[in-house]
Amino acid sequence: MTYAQTIDYLFTRLPMFSKQGTSAFKKDLHNIRLLEESNGNPHTKFKTIHIAGTNGKGSTSHMLAAILQKAGYKTGLYTSPHLKDFRERIRINGEMIPEQEVIDFTRRIIPMIDKLDPSFFEITVAMAFQWFADAEVDVAVIEVGLGGRLDSTNIITPEISVITNIGWDHMNLLGDSLDKIAIEKAGIIKPGIPVVIGETLPETRPVFEKTAEEKQATLYYAEQLQQVVNWTYEDHRLNITVKENGREDAQHYELDLPGAYQVKNVRTVMQTIRLLQRAGWHIDEAAIHQGLASARKLTSLHGRWELISRNPDTILDVGHNEDGIRAILQQLELTSHTHLHLVLGMVRDKDISKVLSLLPRQATYYFTQAHIPRALPAADLQSVAAEKGLHGSVYADVNAALQAAKSAAGKKDLVLVCGSVFLVGEVNH
Structure with a gap:
């Protein structure tokens, strides 16, 4: 198959949520587990950071990937959906997965597709994990597709779980109240794995605390631990001053993602980076500044103001x-x-x-x-x-x-x- 034929096959053969809606959503991890087993469980061969949330998870994922890349780590990035090119979903150090990799993976997986009838999303997750493992990435930032608990990406055990926020979206699938939606998002919390929460609401905080207690996972509330003391928006650039609790000095960051809503996302990003640093990751302040200043350029994130x-x-x-x-x-x-x-x-x-x-x-x-x-x-x-x-x-x-x-x-x-x-x-x- 050519690349064009491969993409046509993937788009037409597999149920695709973005086109069809709920009928394409597979509500369990059965298929992804079987797909991963058939490939030798590539998701176990590299470190990950897992990001869920109603809004902001895409921007947060791209900023984290940009910082890790600037810190010298070979960084995978899996996001969805794509805007122009299917390959936008799967990147390493900002570069999209090669067309030949898409062709080869699809050709190999066709017998499993015929056997399992998986969704489009399940196959793209398996494709990303395979390429990241083959390329020996140091870390991959993995964005949840929908919800969390039953999302195909939830097969991973990350270094850190991140939940940006809870809001009203996909209520037909995730629940008709904020606490029900929060339960689905909190499904990415793993035993003993630290969790960064970007924003909380009175309805969602008890859900996070209950789940974290059950999983013996430590919660970190970014809105409390990372204070944005000042920010300005000028000529499509965002300047933010962040002061971390317990530190006297404040840090000034310039972002090439200019939406004012990035102020909230930066808090989440910074708390995640601080936890990685404490865990021994070598991420200096220059990498943080450079990553935030060039996140769009480094990761080709589009459509955010x-x-x-x-x-x-x-x-x-x-x-x-x-x-x-x-x-x-x-x-x-x-x-x-x-x-x-x-x-x-x-x-x-x-x-x-x-x-x-x-x-x-x-x-x-x-x-x-x-x-x-x-x-x-x-x-x-x-x-x-x-x-x-x-x-x-x-x-x-x-x-x-x-x-x-x-x-x-x-x-x-x-x-x-x-x-x-x-x-x-x-x-x-």
Whole structure:
């Protein structure tokens, strides 16, 4: 098979959550265990850091990987979904998995695919673990796909487990209350393995404490241990001053991920790095500064308050759930612009009404949809939005909507594309 044929096979043969939704989600670790056994359990051959959470887990994963890479460690990074190229999901020191590796792994695993009928995600996890083991990475940062307890990545025993936060997302799969969602995320906590919690809520903290006590795992609350004493956002750069509890000096960091919501993620990253340092990992302050200042460049993270053009400023952001949209609204308050043009597309299984009720009525809307079965038809989105006082026209795809927005916008206006990871992935730029 060629690479194109291989990708076509993977996308069409395997159930894919991003396209189909809940029907593609396998609610146990049975398949991944069998896949790993058939490959010689490659996930046991390198160290890992495991990251779950409703929002921020992708940014946190990329920042940690960038710092570890700058510290001299050969660093794997597994994330999902991808925006443009399937290979974005699996990287070592920022470089995507080679096409030939994808071809060879898929060819070898076809008998197991025919036997188990695994999901697309299960196969991509197995592919990542195999490449990381073959390449002899020092450490791999592994982002949970969905939830935690039953996620295919949860076969690993990491050095540190990280849970960024708990919010409202995937309630149809994870539960209809914050404590139920927290139970699923807390499923990544392993016996005796330290846990970093980015943010807590009154409903979620008892869940973490109960699970950690049962597993005899020590909890570290980043929002208490890492204090952000100051931060500024200027010309699409973020400057943050962090003071660690018990230390007199504060550290100043500049980030090339400019979203104000990264302030929370940096606390989580810093607490994780401090635990690694205490465990004997050689990560100096220069590596931390360099990793944070060039995380996007080193790891090719896109779609996080990403400026793609000027006059008017045009921004891509993958925020798509209630908390993600709240973070975008906070960012908009920091961004000077005359008028907002919002290109919006969403998927069917989100709480669309709740998200739309948060969005500004004074913006001009351009409703569209991604080319996936899960996408909410743009006309349906327009109809629900109108009930919330949000008005605009319907466009066949995101690039048509974006072109219309840029044509209508003045030079000092702001054009924002958000609402779905898949919508952002289809933007041509």
